[in-house]
Amino acid sequence: MIDFWLAAGLLLLVALSFLLIPVLRNRRAQLEEDRTALNVALYQERVAELETQQEEGVLDAAQMDAGRAEAARELLADTEGVAAPRVTRLGKPAPLLAAILVPVLGLGLYLHFGASDKVELTREFSQAPQSMEEMTQRLERAVAAQPDSAEALYFLGRTYMTQDRPADAAKIFERTVNIAGRQPELLGQWAQAQYFADGKKWSDKIQALTDEALKADPKEVTSLGLLGIAAFEAERYQDAIDYWNRLLEQLPPEDKSRIALQGGITRAKEKLVASGGKVAEAPVAKVAALLKVRVDLAADLKAKVQPGDSVFIFARATNGPPAPLAAKRLTVADLPATVELGDADAMMPQLKLSNFPEVQLVARISRAGKPTAGEWIGRSQPLASSTTAPQKLTIDSPDK
Incomplete structure (x- = not known):
């Protein structure tokens, strides 16, 4: 300064x-x-x-x-x-x-x-703080200088939580939500701070905050963790296991908090068994289907097609609706080509590859650009929708 x-x-x-x-x-x-x-x-x-x-x-x-x-x-x-003398008025x-x-x-x-206080804060933040108390003081001055800064408020709230000041953190997170909007992460932080500020007593306010956060983002980690803690404290061990398992799915493999979370799940299972209950097995997640197919054109047809002719590649159920389950569109000029057909390419949400055990791969050339009718076609033999080996498909027959 x-x-x-x-x-x-x-x-x-x-x-x-x-x-x-x-x-x-x-x-x-x-x-x-x-x-x-x-x-x-x-x-x-x-x-x-x-x-x-x-x-x-x-x-x-x-x-x-x-x-x-x-x-x-x-x-x-x-x-x-x-x-010469000067005259001035x-x-x-x-x-x-x-x-x-x-x-x-x-x-x-x-x-x-002026902004002398902001100049001083900028100079201070350019240097590493010597203690957590010094960092807190800097953040408090930053909030005082910029009361509408959601970023400064958020970091101050997180700092209050690390210093075991949940009541102060709850007030700060409420201000942050009022400025930045009701974002799921902010709602989760507010609910967590409010829960500890109230002495770990669940309330309708906390429930409303976590419900709103998970409705906007079902993977919001703070709300999932908080609901697991509250369920464990209320001896609802199965709910705690379910919430923490959902949280575990969101954490990357290298996250150090996974160890503590898995320990909490283990303790919840032990408590549940000790109280005479039975741990419900989590439903096995359905593996998304993904078929890889290389499409080529028969040699005797290469002289009969044009580069701009449309090529429709799709998979349809062997026993099911005639509508394609997944489809891709190319041109003759793109052949040969390797494409992937999976659940992400579903024509309708309820008609996914993984919902049908057996499918057939089809490739059709249509000069008019119609996926339902064309000049030449190639079909595969029926195969399981869970097939992972690459497939080959040759367009070699007139489309009748």
Whole structure:
């Protein structure tokens, strides 16, 4: 901050110089004007003496003219090089008054409208804090300087939670939600802070926050973890296991918190069995189907097709609706090509490859661009939708 004020002081001196230099120049000009007036007065006095001597008969006319000429030469010699007098309407006090008022007014405006506190915070945040208390103080000053900064509020709330100040954190997260909107992550953080601020007592408010967060994002980790904790504390061990298993699915394999979470699941299972209950097995997730197929054109058809002809590649159920389950569109110019058909390519959500045990691969060339009718076609033998080995499909027959 000192370097800032030094720079400001230097700029102030430069600004004052523009005001004070003209004042000093005017003072010098005034001295020159005063000297000129004195020389004129001496000239007039000399001429008066000559006229008196002429009246007394001491000087004749020629001597009078010579004396007058000599006095004029002396006057011109003394006033030579003197600049013309300057006329100013401001007067001498105005520049001096401005030189005083400008820096005072500038300093007052800066202290009122400026951002010296933000400049100081920026300088502080450029250096690593020496303690958690110092970091907290910096964040509190940042929030005071920028009360509408959702980012500063969020980090302050997280810091309060690490310092076991959940009541303060809950207030901060509520402010963050009011500024940044009801984002699932913020709602989860607010609910967690409120839960611990209330002494681990579940309430309708906390339930509403977690419900809203999970409705917007079913994978919101803070809400899942909090619901698991609350269920465990209420001895609803199966619910705790379910929530923590859902949370476990969201964590990356290298996340260190997985160990603690798995330990919590194990303890919940032990508590459930000890109380006479039975651990419900989690439903086996259905593996998404994904078929890889390389499509090519028979050699005797290459001369009969055009590069811009459409090629429709799709999979349909062997025993099921005739509509394609998954489809891709290429052109003859793209062949040969390898494509993937999976659940993500489903034409309708309820008609996925993984919902049907056996499918058939079809590739059709349609010059008119119609997927239901064309000129040539290729079909595969029926195969399981769970097949992972790459398949080959050749378009070699007229489409009838």
